[in-house]
Amino acid sequence: MTGAMRAVFLDFATVSCNGDLDPASLQRVLPGLELRDHTAQDDVARQLAGHQVALVNKLHLTREIIESAPSLRLIALAATGTNNVDLDSARDRNVAVCNVRDYCTASVVQHVLGTLLLLTQRLREYDALLRSGAWQRGEQFCLLDHPIRELSGRRLGIVGHGTLGKAVAQAARLALGMEVLIANRPGGAIIAGRVHLDDLLPQVDVLSLHCAPTPATQQMIGAAQLARMKPDAILINTARGALVDPSALADALRARRLGGAAIDVLSQEPPVDGNPLLEPGIPNLIVTPHIAWAAREARQRCIDAMAANVADFTRGGRRGRVA
Numbered sequence: 252m253t254g255a256m257r258a259v260f261l262d263f264a265t266v267s268c269n270g271d272l273d274p275a276s277l278q279r280v281l282p283g284l285e286l287r288d289h290t291a292q293d294d295v296a297r298q299l300a301g302h303q304v305a306l307v308n309k310l311h312l313t314r315e316i317i318e319s320a321p322s323l324r325l326i327a328l329a330a331t332g333t334n335n336v337d338l339d340s341a342r343d344r345n346v347a348v349c350n351v352r353d354y355c356t357a358s359v360v361q362h363v364l365g366t367l368l369l370l371t372q373r374l375r376e377y378d379a380l381l382r383s384g385a386w387q388r389g390e391q392f393c394l395l396d397h398p399i400r401e402l403s404g405r406r407l408g409i410v411g412h413g414t415l416g417k418a419v420a421q422a423a424r425l426a427l428g429m430e431v432l433i434a435n436r437p438g439g440a441i442i443a444g445r446v447h448l449d450d451l452l453p454q455v456d457v458l459s460l461h462c463a464p465t466p467a468t469q470q471m472i473g474a475a476q477l478a479r480m481k482p483d484a485i486l487i488n489t490a491r492g493a494l495v496d497p498s499a500l501a502d503a504l505r506a507r508r509l510g511g512a513a514i515d516v517l518s519q520e521p522p523v524d525g526n527p528l529l530e531p532g533i534p535n536l537i538v539t540p541h542i543a544w545a546a547r548e549a550r551q552r553c554i555d556a557m558a559a560n561v562a563d564f565t566r567g568g569r570r571g572r573v574a
Contacts, residue, residue: 258304264288265308276558314340338574349560349571354552355544356418362543366513373397403428408455410434411462438467452479464491474499483510489543492518501527511535515543
């Protein structure tokens with residue numbers, strides 16, 4: 252393509268927080284780029300009018316919206332997931348769609364290991380004891396109220412052995428001395444050397460989820476699966492909220508049938524209608540607002556990768572193309 256393209260980033264603030272990222276790479280390939288911090292979903296079609304390039308993170312580009320934007324030529328996603336774009340409609344209208352991959356691996360690995368260590372080392376509980384004055388009133392040099400266990404030699408189960416799952420597995424092996432088991436993903440091909448999920452669950456001390464949401468993985472961790480896990484096992488989900496039944500997980504934690512959980516994703520984000528995991532009094536639970544990916548360096552790589560996708564598109568290439 253030749254000539255400057257009108258472009259708008261519809262939800263830039265979902266990637267850049269208070270201007271902490273440098274958009275220069277995007278602005279070089281898209282002179283005059285409009286950076287909108289937020290766009291209401293019902294205002295997307297109006298804001299796209301006359302633009303050839305839409306940059307978007309989480310807003311939905313439906314068939315109706317795509318068909319109402321005859322100038323649109325490229326949708327550049329600030330994410331790996333594409334479920335918020337009607338890919339069939341984009342293909343029908345000859346609109347290219349590009350995503351970004353492998354930009355937040357280090358950030359996700361940090362989050363998984365960080366939450367695992369927080370739960371295992373009982374850091375919150377010991378901090379609370381100190382702040383309550385328990386150490387100051389103690390009769391010995393340390394407090395041993397909450398049992399701590401070593402992770403070395405324990406088993407980590409991975410569901411979803413792509414870039415993120417592999418990186419978490421490697422970090423757990425090298426940094427913590429853990430043994431790693433890989434599950435055959437529900438609905439996926441059976442791969443030699445991997446373990447059926449139902450067989451893996453009773454064996455692992457930690458289960459970390461890194462797979463995409465599909466009909467086969469929808470609530471793949473529910474009451475039956477949680478009942479198969481060790482009572483001191485830890486569940487970590489940095490993938491998608493739809494993979495876990497939140498009511499079943501909340502019940503298991505309250506009943507002490509599970510050792511702990513770290514949940515970074517919910518089925519509705521933000522959870523304006525509530526969620527069972529946000530109810531008070533659930534023990535050994537960490538819920539974070541979808542931040543595993545969000546180290547500043549990772550977010551900068553994300554927009555730089557978007558810029559590379561756009562530049563390649565203008566040269567007739569297919570970098571990052573999913574449609």
